[in-house]
Amino acid sequence: MRIVLFAVLLTALGQDVDREIQRVAMEGWIAARAVAAKGGALELLGPVNRRLKSLDALPGPAARYADVAIRAAVSAAQEERDELAVFLAHARDLSATMSLTGAPAQWPVPIDELEGELWLEVDRYTEARDAYLRATKLKPTANAWIGLARASDRLGDLVGACAAYTQASSTAGLPASVEIEISLYALKCRM
Known part of the structure; x- marks a missing residue:
């Protein structure tokens, strides 16, 4: 006992x-x-x-x-x-x-999201994209999808950014600022 x-x-x-x-x-x-x-x-x-x-x-x-x-x-x-x-x-x-x-x-935050966020902050977009891509494969969170979209956009990858924003938009409970960001980027995706 x-x-x-x-x-x-x-x-x-x-x-x-x-x-x-x-x-x-x-x-x-x-x-x-x-x-x-x-x-x-x-x-x-x-x-x-x-x-x-x-x-x-x-x-x-x-x-x-x-x-x-x-x-x-x-x-x-x-x-x-x-x-x-x-x-x-x-x-x-x-x-x-x-x-x-x-x-x-x-x-x-998990390691891949950590790497993505910090590399994005210091303008290392390729490293950020790669880290967020790993994150979306291991544990696809809204943060990972948004990060991947932002990094892809900074690299000029419109298709990749649109795909990532689309995935992020299906996530429940997004902050209003992120929903606005997704909506605005969706206009670019339609062009």
Whole structure:
């Protein structure tokens, strides 16, 4: 009986840690993305650094993945493409390791969506398209389809962008701004 209670307690603790990682990862991601909008200025990194410190205190590969993902986002915000590539490679390795032992990394976003978003931010459209294409094959989310459409558009691939926007439009619960983006692009597709 004690063993069963201990197992239940360990499971509950594990779930609490997972929820905490998810919470801190999303807060850190949001803070890092806010820094990106302002050019990655060092004086704005306080909230990001607090989340990174919180992640350091949490155990497991999910916390390490979230840490590296947030650092990659900061590198992108600061236009540090070489540093970004190193962080993304490390994040991919962590995600692959996590896949071998259970579920792949999801927080703040899965690896292919992470790569796509950050490469798109630093104007590496081919890398962004390739990452989003992988994402749509593995787990076709609205974010992956929209990212693929945007990267394809930046590369001048009207057919690819139209196809991706069409796929995205069939996704339920899109934000109004994305629905408007899809509608406007649909006009290009009809021309």
